[in-house]
Structure formats: C-alpha cells, structure tokens
Amino acid sequence: MSSSKTMGARPRRRLPSSAxxxxxxxxxxxxxxxxxxxxxxxxxxxxxPLFWLLGASFKSNQEIFTTIWFLPKDLTQLLDxxxxxxxxxxxxxxxxxxxFLNSFLIVVxxxxxxxxxxxxxxxxxxxxxYPGKKFLFSIMIGTMLxxxxxxxxxxxxxxxxxxxxxxxxxxxxxxxFAIDTFFTFLVVQFLRGIPRDMEEAAIIDGCNALQxxxxxxxxxxxxxxxxxxxxxxxxxxxxxxxxxxxxxxVEKYPVSLALKMSMDVSGEVDWANIIAISIVALLPSLTVFxxxxxxxxxxxxxxxxxx
Amino acid sequence: xxxxxxxxxxxxxxxGFEAVHGVDLEVRDGEFMVxxxxxxxxxxxxxxxIAGLESISGGELKIxxxxxxxxxxxERGIAMVFQNYALYPHMKVYDNMAFGLKLAGLxxxxxxxxxxxxxxxxxxxxxxxxxxxQLSGGQAQRVAVGRCIVKRPEVFLFDEPLSxxxxxxxxxxxxxxxxxxxxxxxxxxxxxxxxxxxxQVEAMTMGERICVLKDGTIQQVDSPTTLYDRPVNAFVAxxxxxxxxxxxxxxxxxxxGGLGVELGDTLLPLPASxxxxxxxxxxxxxxxxxxxxxxxxxxxxxxxxxxxxxxxVKGTFRLREHMGNEVYTYFELGGHExxxxxxxxxxxxxxxAERGQPIELSFIMGKAHIFDLDTGLNLTVAANPLS
Ligand SMILES: Nc1ncnc2c1ncn2[C@@H]1O[C@H](COP(=O)(O)OP(=O)(O)O)[C@@H](O)[C@H]1O
Ligand SMILES: [Mg+2]
Numbered sequence: 001m002s003s004s005k006t007m008g009a010r011p012r013r014r015l016p017s018s019a020x021x022x023x024x025x026x027x028x029x030x031x032x033x034x035x036x037x038x039x040x041x042x043x044x045x046x047x048x049p050l051f052w053l054l055g056a057s058f059k060s061n062q063e064i065f066t067t068i069w070f071l072p073k074d075l076t077q078l079l080d081x082x083x084x085x086x087x088x089x090x091x092x093x094x095x096x097x098x099x100f101l102n103s104f105l106i107v108v109x110x111x112x113x114x115x116x117x118x119x120x121x122x123x124x125x126x127x128x129x130y131p132g133k134k135f136l137f138s139i140m141i142g143t144m145l146x147x148x149x150x151x152x153x154x155x156x157x158x159x160x161x162x163x164x165x166x167x168x169x170x171x172x173x174x175x176x177f178a179i180d181t182f183f184t185f186l187v188v189q190f191l192r193g194i195p196r197d198m199e200e201a202a203i204i205d206g207c208n209a210l211q212x213x214x215x216x217x218x219x220x221x222x223x224x225x226x227x228x229x230x231x232x233x234x235x236x237x238x239x240x241x242x243x244x245x246x247x248x249x250v251e252k253y254p255v256s257l258a259l260k261m262s263m264d265v266s267g268e269v270d271w272a273n274i275i276a277i278s279i280v281a282l283l284p285s286l287t288v289f290x291x292x293x294x295x296x297x298x299x300x301x302x303x304x305x306x307x
Numbered sequence: 308x309x310x311x312x313x314x315x316x317x318x319x320x321x322x323g324f325e326a327v328h329g330v331d332l333e334v335r336d337g338e339f340m341v342x343x344x345x346x347x348x349x350x351x352x353x354x355x356x357i358a359g360l361e362s363i364s365g366g367e368l369k370i371x372x373x374x375x376x377x378x379x380x381x382e383r384g385i386a387m388v389f390q391n392y393a394l395y396p397h398m399k400v401y402d403n404m405a406f407g408l409k410l411a412g413l414x415x416x417x418x419x420x421x422x423x424x425x426x427x428x429x430x431x432x433x434x435x436x437x438x439x440x441q442l443s444g445g446q447a448q449r450v451a452v453g454r455c456i457v458k459r460p461e462v463f464l465f466d467e468p469l470s471x472x473x474x475x476x477x478x479x480x481x482x483x484x485x486x487x488x489x490x491x492x493x494x495x496x497x498x499x500x501x502x503x504x505x506x507q508v509e510a511m512t513m514g515e516r517i518c519v520l521k522d523g524t525i526q527q528v529d530s531p532t533t534l535y536d537r538p539v540n541a542f543v544a545x546x547x548x549x550x551x552x553x554x555x556x557x558x559x560x561x562x563x564g565g566l567g568v569e570l571g572d573t574l575l576p577l578p579a580s581x582x583x584x585x586x587x588x589x590x591x592x593x594x595x596x597x598x599x600x601x602x603x604x605x606x607x608x609x610x611x612x613x614x615x616x617x618x619x620v621k622g623t624f625r626l627r628e629h630m631g632n633e634v635y636t637y638f639e640l641g642g643h644e645x646x647x648x649x650x651x652x653x654x655x656x657x658x659x660a661e662r663g664q665p666i667e668l669s670f671i672m673g674k675a676h677i678f679d680l681d682t683g684l685n686l687t688v689a690a691n692p693l694s
Contacts, residue, residue: 197393205407206381219397
C-alpha cells in the first residue's frame, strides 16, 4: 500500500528542530508576560483613586488630607463601618433610604418610557417610508448637536406653566417623547443593520405592524435596548443639574442632590461619612452594569444567517 | 386549485426604476415552476410581488380564481423560503414553525400535530428544541422549509434558498426539495411552487417548467428539455447549458446545392432542414450557435450521425480541462474560439495535443442554431429536433 510507505517514512524524518519550537514558545511567553505587566500597571494607576476612595471611608479627616496611601495607617480601622452608618443616617430628618427611593422613582419610569419611545421612533425611521422622513431625521440629528443647556430655560418655563415644578414629571416626561436623541439614533442604526428578511417572514406568517414590533423587532433589538436602558439608568442616577433645577423639597431629593447637600452643611464635616455614602451611591449603577454586561457579550445579530 | 396567473404585471420602484415590464405567465396548479436569469433580472421582484411583500404597480395577479393585488400577504395563501432562511433567532425551531399557526389562532393540539408531522417529513425532529444559531446551514434551510409546510399554503415561494449552502449540500437539498414537492402532490395537498434561482443547473434539474428572465421581461417559458433543444433566442441559448453554447458571428452562404455558414476561412454545411428559413438570408451575417457537447472527435460523434450532416474540420488546439469522464477542449476555428465537450474515451489525439497543433473535430450540424444578428431570435427553432 502506498499510504503505509509514507506513514513509515514520517517518524524517521526528525520534526523540524524541536529546539526551535521551544525557543519560539519561550519568546512568545516572555512578550506576553511583558504586555501583562505594563497593562496591569496602567490599569492599577487608573483605578487607584477608586481604591483610595474606598480606603478613605475608613479614615479620619486628618488622615484623609495628609496621606496618599490608600490604606489607613491603623488597619483595625477597616473594621469600623460607622462612617457608612453615619453617612446613611445623614444629619437631616431623612435617611438615604428615602433618597435612594426617590432616585428610583425617577430612574425606573424614565428608563421605561425611554425604551418605549426610542423603539417606536427608531422603528418608524428605520422601517417605514413616509414623506418628510429624511427631513425629520436630520432635525433629530440636529438636536443632538445642541448643547443641552440651551433647552433648560424654555423647558423650565414650560414645566412651570404646567405646574410641574417640584415634581418628578419634568425629569421623566421628556424621555417619553424620545428626546434622548442619542439613544434613538443608536437604535435606528442598530435596526438598519438587521436584515429585513425576518420581518418579511413574519409578515407572511400574518403579523401586523404592532405584532411585528413586539414579536420580532423588539427581541432582535434586545442588545441595543439593554445598552440604552443601562446608560439611561446610569446617567439619570448621576444626573445632578436636572433635579437641582426642578426639585426644591428636601424630602423629594434624589441621591445626587442629597450627596451634595451633605457636603454643604456648614461647620465641621466628617468626610469619611460623605465618602462612604458616595461609595454606596455607586452601587446601583455598578450592579446594573455587571448584570447587563453578559448581554453585550452575547452579541447582536445572532440570526439564522450562516453558510 | 391554486394556479398563479400574472397578467401584464409591471413593477416600478419608488425611485422610478421600472424593474418588471408587463409580464404574462401562468403557473399551473401543482406545478414546480422555476424563475431563472442572471442577477438583477427582477426574479426576486416578481416573486415578492406574488408574496405580497412588494406592491404591484400594474397588471393583475391571480392566485386560484382570486385577484390578490390588494390582499395582504397572509391572506394570499402563500409561504416563502428566503435565501438567508430568515428564522426568528430568539425562538426555538418548534416555535419558529408554530409562530404563523399561533397567529392564525389554531388550537394548540393541531399546531403540535402539524409541526411534528412536518418535522418527520424533513427528518428534523431532533432539532425542534434548538435555537437557530445552533443549526448548520443545511439544517436551518430545512427548518425554513418546514415553517412553510406547516402552513399548508396554496403556493410555495422560494427565493434562492440553496445559494448559501456549499456545493455538495446544495446538490442533495435539490433532490430533497424535488422529492418533497412530488410527495406533497401525490398526497393531494396543494403544492404549486415557484422557485427563483440564478443557477441554471438548479433550474434544469428542479423545474417542471422554467421561465427564463432577462431585464424584467420573460424570454421563454418551457420544459427543461425544450429550453435546451429549442431556445427561442441567443440569450436563452447562452444562459442554459454549461459550458456555454458557442455563439459566433458567421455568414450564410450557398454551398453544394444547399446552405452553409462561413466562419472566417472555414465553411460548415447546414442541414437541409434549415434551408427553408435561411434561403432568403444568403450572404447575410448571422450568429451561429452550437453546444460544446455537439462538437466531438470523428469517433465520438459516430453515434450522432442520424442527426444529419456531420461536418469534420481542422481546428487549432488551445487548451484542455480534464473533468474525469469528459475533456473540455478549447480550440480555434476560423478566427473564433470554440469549446467542445468530448468523452474521455474518445479524446484520442486531443489527450496529447500541444498548443497550436491542428486537431480534427466533428460538428453535429443538425444540433446547430442560427440566430438573427441583431435581434438574437432563433431562426431555426422549429427545425431543431427535440431530444
Ligand atoms: N427597492 C428597490 N428600489 C429600486 N430598485 C430596486 C429595488 N429593489 C430592487 N431594485 C432593482 O430591481 C432590479 C431587480 O432586482 P431583483 O428583483 O432583486 O433581481 P434578482 O432577484 O433577479 O437578482 C435590480 O436592477 C435592482 O437594482
Ligand atoms: Mg434575488
């Protein structure tokens, strides 16, 4: 058999110098290690302020302002969580429980209306033909270029007319009209990248426009919508100017305002308390981010398109 | 009863481009009709108009006895398989197939029966629990077909369903689809099918009748063999068959009491049956067409002698391609390049020929075609024998 001949010939011919293979492998390992060391160094440098913040919540005022090292001098202080307790209780009559609740009362409805309005508007821009569509779309993109501050005054006056000052409406309502142009734009672009075949198949299966949206388009948009929800959550959670303009009663303050208020108190401030509570304030955003991360990775157009 | 009738169908896209220019066609009940043509000839446009995915700009479209111009897709009794399968990525295979039935409000029990039956027919019961991204191309394709079958549509529409598959899988799916169609028809279920492809092999093997399209107009509608033997014009002749038919400019001349064609310095006698239609064209330029398989060595064409006069000439050898049982031979004759398909057993001297060497070749002239130089119309269409 001719095949046995070639097979027999193989082992006698030495594999092309195994020393060379080892050398290459070693070189690759060294370069890999070097890259990791450099990247870890840079990463650490960028995260250091965060570590410092964490450590500072266990320090005294005096130590906070005099040391750059992130751990407290006396490590037993790490077991003392009183700063967290004091920060949470605040010096006002309300605890941060109230402020967190207030924040969620703004954030959750706002995320929901953003998702609904963005999807509807993006669906229309990406999938329907109607007169003036191009013009409307360019207006929408145009508003993205406006500095948000320009809108503050007219919006304030408008909500004042409507009697909505010192309520959460001015913070939520605009999003119900897809005023977050960036999100709408994001979803439009995403939808444009999805082939129409699936929607056409669903039309033939008997979907009307709304069923199409709900059964097919929304599931396809899931990765984009998760990004939208995530960013809207974080940005609204961190929004300071909005509540500052519209909310005047302390009882209705969201976390961002309450934090600022704790710093404003005249007299002696325990910075550890403030730092502790700002760390707590980061937690919801971080949690949401890590929960959503999975979906970013899972990826977008995992449709039936394959060779 | 579900024939599909197109009467003077016109499509003008919103940008003003007229893609379909008054197409008339009848697809009979239970027939497997193939639309074939080069890319951009509006095959998909016509299919999508039948499906209800594109509006019809003019003319009348009937499915069965109903004019469906203004009916929505779901009211037309059609189902469609897309090139990219278009499975719903977030639904399991079972739900992909059941989706349309659920929307139609069928009872759960019946949905279940139909889906399992279709899955059995397509041998994909083990796939029902998977998501589309867990399927191979061939499996996804079967699911897409299954999704159509469960709906028991009057008409199946296919838009290049096999073109994303590799060559081997494509060949086997071709057979499966044809078998499936026969099976449905034998069971007495509605099974009219319209199948779009740009691949003439698919068209020839699958179609009971083939509709050849070019630039939004129908060139010819006929059975595969008729299309092959009697193409109505040079376009159809060139499009059907592989390698392509040799179509070269030539002059009709009087020869030996009959007619012949002159290609450069070479004269090929034409069969007597061509005399009637060509007698008034002596001295005129025409296009001479002959398929590669109708050129051979003197030995290989012996059996074909009954097709009338053989013409044996000397050509100049250029190149050969071994295909196993055949040798594709490229040679020059009268200043034109020709291709011939010669059975390997008869290749003889061609197997050893050097570039530029003269070789002897025989043309089966009874199988030749003469096309009008300007219009491309086949002048000898009635004179060509059917195989
Ligand atoms: N939405 C559209 N608007 C304008 N022209 C189109 C549109 N869709 C297709 N066409 C044009 O119509 C012609 C036929 O397209 P199509 O039916 O997709 O061809 P095929 O399926 O035969 O390749 C092409 O020239 C194409 O550019
Ligand atoms: Mg097409």
